[in-house]
Amino acid sequence: MPRRFPDAVRAAAFAVAALAAILLTPSLQAAEAMPAAADPALEARVMRVSEELRCLVCQNQTIADSNADLARDLKNQVREMLGRGMTERQVIDFMVQRYGDFVLYRPPVKETTWVLWFGPFLLFAVGLLVLFRKLRARQRSPATPLSAHERLAAAQLLTAPPRNDVEARP
Amino acid sequence: MRRFLLPLGIFAVIVGFLAVGLRLNPREVPSPLVGKPAPAFRLAQLHEPDRTLAPEDLRGQVWLLNVWASWCVSCRQEHGVLLDLARSGAAPIYGLNYKDNRQAGREWLVQHGGDPYVSSAYDQDGRVAIDYGVYGVPETFIVDKNGLIRHKHIGPLTAEVIRDRILPMLKELNGA
Numbered sequence: 001m002p003r004r005f006p007d008a009v010r011a012a013a014f015a016v017a018a019l020a021a022i023l024l025t026p027s028l029q030a031a032e033a034m035p036a037a038a039d040p041a042l043e044a045r046v047m048r049v050s051e052e053l054r055c056l057v058c059q060n061q062t063i064a065d066s067n068a069d070l071a072r073d074l075k076n077q078v079r080e081m082l083g084r085g086m087t088e089r090q091v092i093d094f095m096v097q098r099y100g101d102f103v104l105y106r107p108p109v110k111e112t113t114w115v116l117w118f119g120p121f122l123l124f125a126v127g128l129l130v131l132f133r134k135l136r137a138r139q140r141s142p143a144t145p146l147s148a149h150e151r152l153a154a155a156q157l158l159t160a161p162p163r164n165d166v167e168a169r170p
Numbered sequence: 171m172r173r174f175l176l177p178l179g180i181f182a183v184i185v186g187f188l189a190v191g192l193r194l195n196p197r198e199v200p201s202p203l204v205g206k207p208a209p210a211f212r213l214a215q216l217h218e219p220d221r222t223l224a225p226e227d228l229r230g231q232v233w234l235l236n237v238w239a240s241w242c243v244s245c246r247q248e249h250g251v252l253l254d255l256a257r258s259g260a261a262p263i264y265g266l267n268y269k270d271n272r273q274a275g276r277e278w279l280v281q282h283g284g285d286p287y288v289s290s291a292y293d294q295d296g297r298v299a300i301d302y303g304v305y306g307v308p309e310t311f312i313v314d315k316n317g318l319i320r321h322k323h324i325g326p327l328t329a330e331v332i333r334d335r336i337l338p339m340l341k342e343l344n345g346a
Contacts, residue, residue: 056305059196069269070305073296098209098303100202 209301213291223291240278248326256286265290
């Protein structure tokens with residue numbers, strides 16, 4: 001029996017068929033279904049609140065980003081509370097009462113967080129001040145002329161032939 | 171020489187901040203609930219589903235609430251310590267069985283040397299735990315006679331924690 005296709009083509013065709021079979025299998029596609037997508041407006045509010053709340057298990061993620069068990073539970077809690085007609089502010093306050101300010105992904109501006117919020121600006125201002133004063137001081141003092149020895153060394157550096165002991169690589 | 175003093179000073183300050191910062195445990199988030207009333211709940215008990223457990227039933231005594239689950243690995247670590255504490259009679263320990271399976275929870279207690287809890291509340295969906303700001307099992311709360319949370323310990327209890335923190339506090343609260 002004559003072979004109509006080279007092996008490579010047959011292998012490629014097989015791979016495409018296998019991939020299609022995987023992608024088109026409904027059970028695999030549905031693995032990460034969003035719960036309660038029935039109400040897109042509510043879901044958008046849930047996401048908005050979730051993005052303000054820190055996941056306490058994986059601390060550098062919001063509960064919107066996290067797939068941890070607790071994050072999912074908290075998202076469900078948020079969804080339920082918003083569904084009951086509570087405002088976003090009320091839901092966030094509810095979480096703060098239980099988990100403390102730490103649950104807020106954006107730390108609130110209050111006395112204990114002033115250093116956090118304003119510290120960097122203060123440091124920047126201090127840096128600017130130091131820089132400014134240095135520049136002023138330099139402007140006022142006249143530049144010291146080079147000594148004869150320094151002048152000679154500079155001239156030698158400037159007129160020396162380029163060193164080619166370092167080989168250029170492509 | 172003086173020009174090195176400022177960088178050296180800044181360096182020393184940074185080292186100081188890092189030395190303190192690296193020792194802090196970011197997992198231990200201070201609970202805003204300390205000093206507040208223990209959130210109310212009424213849940214079915216783990217062993218007797220037709221009976222309930224509620225903090226208000228425990229008014230007038232100092233008690234511990236220990237959040238545990240059969241799937242929680244660190245709970246095994248503290249289980250022996252809890253059994254010792256229960257045997258000592260320093261305070262009644264109540265359990266909050268967190269997002270567990272009733273059968274698995276009961277069997278876990280049998281397999282791990284016994285039940286230190288007077289009774290356990292069965293918090294299947296974890297809602298009560300959210301009210302208590304639980305984010306990592308095991309967690310232990312001390313509740314005083316007036317129903318106020320006085321202390322929260324996150325993570326497994328150890329013999330040292332019991333000796334240095336829990337027992338002195340129980341003594342103080344029971345004495346008052």
